Amino acid sequence: MAELMKLKELLPNFYDGVYDMDVIVNVEQPLLDNFQTLIDQARNNHYAAIANEDGISMFEAMLGITNVVGQDIETRRYNVIMQLLPPKPVTMAYMRELMGVLNIGATLTIDTSKLHVNVETRTSDNAVMQRLSVLLKRLLPANMTFTTFNLLITSTTGTVSTGTDVLYNTTITNKGGSV
Structure with missing residues (x-):
């Protein structure tokens, strides 16, 4: 100001x-x-990243975004920014840049046709993970899959079974070491 x-x-x-x-x-x-x-x-209000509710409403009206009742301002801002993004080739550098712009603390690793996304957020609200999932579904090629984990709140108790059509030796680890 x-x-x-x-x-x-x-x-x-x-x-x-x-x-x-x-x-x-x-x-x-x-x-x-x-x-x-x-x-x-x-x-x-001319910039979606810093606009208040009135500014976001104007962007939503211009872009034809509806059904925003009950959504928080950050989700609405995210939807507007996603509509405003220019088409750009999807590279790992671009994905990492986009994660930073959208305030999603995530590390991306790729092996062949699978993207592993490790998110570190303490929020138990699923909105961040849902927005991340929508982003990845929109940007990744059709022949690529992804797995997301929220490392700070993901937990597993009991026996963990993994299965494929071929038996693989699997080690499951957490931040504390091997399980």
């Missing part, structure tokens, strides 16, 4: 101690401050 000079500082010296001018300045200063706040918010 741009900082306005106070009106009292702009008065010439011969107004020092003049009661009428002090009253006028004290009444007009809050009005001017409110006007500056409105100007700053109008400027911010």
Whole structure:
């Protein structure tokens, strides 16, 4: 937000101690401050990354995004940004950049046609993981699959069985070591 000079500082010296001018300045200063706040918010609403609810609503109307009742502001912002993204070749560098822009703390590793995504978020809210899943389904090629794990809240108890059509030797580990 741009900082306005106070009106009292702009008065010439011969107004020092003049009661009428002090009253006028004290009444007009809050009005001017409110006007500056409105100007700053109008400027911010031109950018989806920093827009408030009114700005996000305008983007949604322009992009034809509906069914937003009950969604939080970050999910709505994510949907707008996803619609505004230009088509770009999907590379690992681009995916990592996109994860950073969308504030998804994830590490990406790839082996042949499988992408492993390890997310580190302490939120138990599934919204982050759902947004990540939608992003990956949208960007990854059809012949590529992905697996996501939220390392900070994922836990498994009891016996873990893995199965394929061929028997493989499997070791399951967690942050504390081998299970």
